[in-house]
Amino acid sequence: MSTERLDVDAYRNRVRHLLAPALRRAFDSSGTGKTLASRQGHRAPLQHLLGAQLSEDVVARVSLPFFDNSQMDGYAVNAADLAELVPGADGREMPVVATIAAGLRPEPLQPGTTAAIMTGAQVPEGATAVVPVEDALPSTFADGIPDSVRFTRPVQPGTFIRSAGSDLQAGTVIATAGQRLTPRLLGVCAALGLGETDVAVESVTSLEATHPRPTVLVISTGDEVVAPGTVPATQLAGSGKIFDANTTLLATTLTDYGCEAVVRRPSDDNPEQFVATLTELVATLKPDFILSSGGVSAGAFEVVKLALQTHGVSFSKVAMQPGGPQGSGLLQLPGHDPLPLLALPGNPVSCWISVEAFVRPVLVEAGLRRATSEHLSPRRTFTAELRLETASEPSPKALLQLRRAHVDEAGHVELVAGPSSHLLTALAHANAIVPVPVGVDHLSNGQQIDGWHLENG
Ligand SMILES: Nc1nc2c(c(=O)[nH]1)N[C@H]1C(S)=C(S)[C@@H](COP(=O)(O)OP(=O)(O)OC[C@H]3O[C@@H](n4cnc5c(N)ncnc54)[C@H](O)[C@@H]3O)O[C@H]1N2
Ligand code: MOO
Numbered sequence: 001m002s003t004e005r006l007d008v009d010a011y012r013n014r015v016r017h018l019l020a021p022a023l024r025r026a027f028d029s030s031g032t033g034k035t036l037a038s039r040q041g042h043r044a045p046l047q048h049l050l051g052a053q054l055s056e057d058v059v060a061r062v063s064l065p066f067f068d069n070s071q072m073d074g075y076a077v078n079a080a081d082l083a084e085l086v087p088g089a090d091g092r093e094m095p096v097v098a099t100i101a102a103g104l105r106p107e108p109l110q111p112g113t114t115a116a117i118m119t120g121a122q123v124p125e126g127a128t129a130v131v132p133v134e135d136a137l138p139s140t141f142a143d144g145i146p147d148s149v150r151f152t153r154p155v156q157p158g159t160f161i162r163s164a165g166s167d168l169q170a171g172t173v174i175a176t177a178g179q180r181l182t183p184r185l186l187g188v189c190a191a192l193g194l195g196e197t198d199v200a201v202e203s204v205t206s207l208e209a210t211h212p213r214p215t216v217l218v219i220s221t222g223d224e225v226v227a228p229g230t231v232p233a234t235q236l237a238g239s240g241k242i243f244d245a246n247t248t249l250l251a252t253t254l255t256d257y258g259c260e261a262v263v264r265r266p267s268d269d270n271p272e273q274f275v276a277t278l279t280e281l282v283a284t285l286k287p288d289f290i291l292s293s294g295g296v297s298a299g300a301f302e303v304v305k306l307a308l309q310t311h312g313v314s315f316s317k318v319a320m321q322p323g324g325p326q327g328s329g330l331l332q333l334p335g336h337d338p339l340p341l342l343a344l345p346g347n348p349v350s351c352w353i354s355v356e357a358f359v360r361p362v363l364v365e366a367g368l369r370r371a372t373s374e375h376l377s378p379r380r381t382f383t384a385e386l387r388l389e390t391a392s393e394p395s396p397k398a399l400l401q402l403r404r405a406h407v408d409e410a411g412h413v414e415l416v417a418g419p420s421s422h423l424l425t426a427l428a429h430a431n432a433i434v435p436v437p438v439g440v441d442h443l444s445n446g447q448q449i450d451g452w453h454l455e456n457g
Helices: 008-029 183-191 246-256 271-285 303-308 348-365 424-429
Strands: 035-037 074-077 092-100 114-117 129-132 148-151 173-175 215-220 260-264 289-293 313-318 325-331 339-344 381-387 400-407 412-415 432-436 448-453
Touching: 008 289, 008 313, 008 325, 008 339, 008 348, 074 092, 074 148, 173 183, 183 246, 183 348, 183 424, 215 246, 215 271, 246 260, 246 289, 246 348, 260 271, 271 303, 289 348, 303 313, 303 325, 303 339, 313 339, 325 348, 339 348, 348 400, 348 424, 400 424, 400 448, 412 432
Parallel strands: 092 114, 215 260, 215 289, 289 339, 381 412
Antiparallel strands: 074 114, 074 129, 092 148, 313 325, 325 339, 381 448, 400 412, 400 432, 432 448
16 A cells, blocks of 8 residues: 555545446446335344334443454554653564454463554453554564564553443443434444344335436455344454444445445455455346445455455555545456445444545435435535534644534534544434544634534434
């Protein structure tokens, strides 16, 4: 992956050029009247509950995240081991005693040692911080996991650790009876592992689409990811694994925007197997375009990047947060026409915001219609007075930040939770996005700020 960040508008254009011809072809060839979702009765898989009205509150039985986990691909360390380091000096070489991929239960870390750790993996007992691989020597996992690694700077305890419960505490009501289920709420239900018997709705009806609908294949990756509803959450929570939130989140979002979404979860992180599975899926499902989630950043097991960089997909970083690491291109598979594929980052907020920033505008331009027959419309913008708890909030100066926010009818807007891209519940409860432009590193209480509304709560 190139270290240079791509401009957000330039990347949106790249996605437009990739998707627009495929959407036009889909309209020309697609018949009408595809079933949007076959939904009868009071229970259905999460993906088919879009728009349904809850008949009972949805209460989180577990906290999210389940366990302290790494925000970065890098090294789990005890910050005390690096406390004496002086920047510019030789640093400290430490043995790499383990590799903690996401989905594993790690052994405790002994003082004076380090473990390679991937994004989303459980932080071992004894580790108090994560050092990104770029800040260590060697500074990449491209040549495998080294036997030892050198650190040159101290690190604050807690750095790049996402603590258990930082998104959602067990016992919290995430949605109340009478509320309609939006894609983002359904994403939280999926992250909690809720299955079709766990979400009670007033009624589920079958929707027939009367307009042509492009078919999108939505796939998740990652050995740590388990389909919701297949294992009790309380059992999964101690295993190092998590529930797949992204396919529900992406598929219901794309359904809401007028696409026919088909979800698949390839079973392992082996690149050759991944290409074989994808070839089979393309042959049988004949999608118009593909969205994948995960496996695109700096880790040692980035399946999407490893598998697809030789099949027409290129990987880069966009100057945006969330949604920095991205892959895109015309997927070349033997025996098939090239097919647009967007490889989205795995953090739930990152993958949803990638659709918001790059895919939704193209769908709007292509004239997609929702189930209600209305055309998908551009977001409505607003200018409102910012209310901050503290006087100002720093943000990465070089990146466009798309902060989740809540705007009220009196014209006040508040940021909902912090910038971190695992905060899916906060995303579900936001009703607006506030872009913090490149170059802005302070926001002030009371300042006027622009944003756009998110319909559907
Ligand atoms: N050393 C570095 N590490 C990371 C960087 C970086 O620049 N240097 N970038 C970070 C950013 S920003 C993002 S975003 C993530 C992107 O990671 P990947 O796209 O490779 O995705 P994974 O590592 O597979 O997963 C990331 C995160 O998301 C969770 N995940 C994945 N799939 C799902 C799913 N279907 N449902 C719910 N959650 C999912 C996964 O468990 C991880 O926690 O990389 C950072 N690291
Ligand atoms: O930029 Mo990542 O996409 O945390 O948030």
